[in-house]
Amino acid sequence: MAIYKVAVATGDVAEAGTNNTISITLVGSQGESRRTTVSSLFLPGQEKRLSVDCRQDLGPIVLIRLHKWRIFLEDAWFCKDVRVTAPDGTLYRFPCYQWLEGVTTVEVREGSGKKLVDDELQILKEHRRGELAARQEAYRWKNYAQGWPRCLNVGSIHELDSNIQFSCIRATNFTGFLILQGASHFLSGFLLRCTSWDSLDEMRTIFSRTQGRDIGGCLVYPS
The missing domain is CATH 2.60.60.20 (PLAT/LH2 domain)
Known part of the structure; x- marks a missing residue:
């Protein structure tokens, strides 16, 4: 066993x-x-x-x-x-x-x-064919109007599989992250600033989490 x-x-x-x-x-x-x-x-x-x-x-x-x-x-x-x-x-x-x-x-x-040629077992070949057919069924295109870019051939986003559409759960997570980052910038003084930066050192105090990023043409590291 x-x-x-x-x-x-x-x-x-x-x-x-x-x-x-x-x-x-x-x-x-x-x-x-x-x-x-x-x-x-x-x-x-x-x-x-x-x-x-x-x-x-x-x-x-x-x-x-x-x-x-x-x-x-x-x-x-x-x-x-x-x-x-x-x-x-x-x-x-x-x-x-x-x-x-x-x-x-x-x-x-x-x-x-793995590449296609690596699939030696019949069950893997059948799985790959089935996966390709499912994608072709899900991503069908149509002409919305003459001269316009092509779009998905669905009447509503609700017809799409939940793994394809931008769901309410994903939107909620994204909005929550956006609010968190906005609050962080507000508390650091970034959102309230209405004047120019005086020096890179001043910028470093605002973006305290920035490490090894290019700011103002200089590679900034915390001292």
């Missing part, structure tokens, strides 16, 4: 967690595991650990399948990444960074960069 150690991480963005059931299937070059439940409760930034027992060694893990299933209410989940440790200690990383919505299954390839 081969035992694989799995760590499933939820993103730390707002509302990234879910109370829907998430399960996982490991796919290797010599077979795949049974579908194993990870958990039914994920909190933002949380990492779940589990063991996946297999009757035999699966060989190098080439991709994973994440299954999302719900009983009652829909609750989208943002998966950050998955790490799988094989019985021989080999660590496989699967960066996900996407939302899973509805009852769905998402396949995620191992994170090592």
